[in-house]
Amino acid sequence: MLFHIRINPDSTGMIFFHHDVIEQYSLLPSSSIRLKIGAWEKQAEIAAHSAEDPSLFFLSADIAADVGLPEHLPYELTLDQQEIQIGPVIGILIRGKITELKPNRLNIYLKYVVNYKQLRGLILLFTVDGIDDTQKKVNGFAFNPDSNRWEKGSYVFPSAVFCRRSATPKLRSCFTRLCGNRFFNSQVFNKWEMWERLSGYESMRAHLPDTSLAVHKNELKRFIDQHQIVFLKPKAGMQGSGIFRLEQQGSSYIFQYELNGQSLTSTAYSWEDAYSFLKMELNLEKYLVQQGIPLIKMGQRVIDFRVLVQKNRHGSWCVQGIVSRLGKKNSIVSNISSGGSAEKAWFTLLKIYGQDERTAIKKQNEMEHLAIEACETLEMTGLHLGNVGMDMALDQSGHCWIIEINNRDPDATIALDAGDQELYYRLKSAPLDYAKWLTGFG
Incomplete structure (x- = not known):
């Protein structure tokens, strides 16, 4: 059942429900119960209201001022004898400052709420400078599903946050x-x-190219x-930039790289x-060196899989x-920004395995299981993840290798490059589905 909020200006510290809801959840009028909305919690007295609509609940003016829940949004409730939770209240933390969030930039984040009818509640967009931890509030933007816009205001701090940017130890605290x-x-x-993080685990080590720092x-x-x-790669590089392939042949050393x-x-x-x-070419303090893997190629095009x-x-x-990403002919990288192309991995695997569907599906399942195991292993090292892009490759014997993992902001547009719009929107909406589960409304 969905609920809508109203404000009762003549009361303090109270929440009012329709008598049918009170009876359904075995609540006791005039009793005190823990009320939780986002990060805000407080004891509140339960009372019955006289409105005809059972989907309405009323908050006293002081509670409404504390939490700033918009009245036009649909909310879910979890109720038991110890606690009432109203929500979900979900946040998306993004880069920059609140003053930089102009309409054009705000519109970018509408893709995350394409499934709002399944999410419901209060979805917030905010920056670090909008956090008021003493008041448990954020100054940011709330999604209005009626206008399909973000509306600026002061709201209760969310009970789950999807981080679109890294957080300092202080912010994580x-x-x-x-x-x-x-x-x-x-x-x-x-x-x-x-x-x-991964090389200390035997099950992972077999799928990681040997790696060392390049500074010494x-x-x-x-x-x-x-x-x-070997490949020399920036430790924090993206999109295949700055990568050098180095091959030793006797006393000679042959370099391959991309420039302009x-x-x-x-x-x-x-x-x-x-x-x-x-x-001369590289700042080796910022580089690592990685074992070169004899990867499967098609027509002199290197292949990897996101x-x-x-x-x-x-x-x-x-x-x-x-x-799957296929680099341009004779390139050492597969990145689309460097002239590569993309397609659904299934089609590439069929080509690799000569249209043998059984072998292709077996290899696809193997990659999926390895990817999930790697994510679970990363979380064993103390991370909390929910959105990951993992680059894998196959060597000429068909063995799976994990080349790189991106958890900063995996680019969903690769799905569009492969002509899969459905996948693109699924990637955009899934993080908030998980955030909703974290809030207890899953």
Whole structure:
């Protein structure tokens, strides 16, 4: 049953329900009960109202002022003998300052609420500078489903938060005080931190290319001698930029890299020359070196797979979809921004396995299970995640490798690149489905 709020200006510390609701939930008029709305909690006295509509409930003016619930929104209630919760109240934390949130930018976030009829309640968009932790409020924007717009105001702090930006330890402590552990994707990890978190687990280690920091000359040389082909990557890089492939052939070292959309090759004829080239081109303190994997290719195009993993409305990990990326011919990266293309992974797997559907589905299931296991393992290291993009690849024997994991803000537009609009909107709406589950209204 959906409820709508009204304000009773002549009372203090009270909540009023229709007598049918009081009877249905075995509530006792004139008794005190814990009332919870977002991060706000307080004892309130239960009373019956005389309005005919059983979907209405009334809050006394003081409570209404504390929480700022818009009256036009539909709310759900959870009721028992100890607590009444009104909601859900869900927040999306984004980058920037509240003064920077102009209509054009606000419209970008409408995609997250395309399934508002299933979410219901108060959906908030806010920035760090809008948080008032002492009053348990946020100055931000609430979604109005009637106008399909975000409306500025002061609202109760949400009981669950989807973080679209990283949070400092201080901010995470603030969230913990306000809403417990019901905030996710607040800690962003780079490629090296991913390696450190996963490589200690034997089940994961078999699917991770050997990785080391590139800052020490002797360690870099040892790593290249061991693997012959390596990739140097920025620890925090995105979209395939700044990646160098290095192959040792006898005493020579062959570099491949992308520059201004062109694939370039350079050769150094000694380790000292090779290292000098790297020092000149790269800030090695910000780089790692990764074992080169002999990946499956199609027509000289490197292939990898973006596995899109999210928690669903039941709080469980699921793979929403897999998109394959094919780099431009002879490129060392698969990124679409570097000239690559995308398609649904199923079509690519069928091509790889000669239209053998049984083998293709088996490999797709293997990638899905590995992706979920990796997410579960990451959470064992102390993270709370709900929205992850995982880059996988297959070597020439068909073994699955985890190349990179992005939990900062996995780009859902890759689904559009693959022509899958349904997947795109599913990726946008799922984080708030999970947030609703966290609030207790799932």
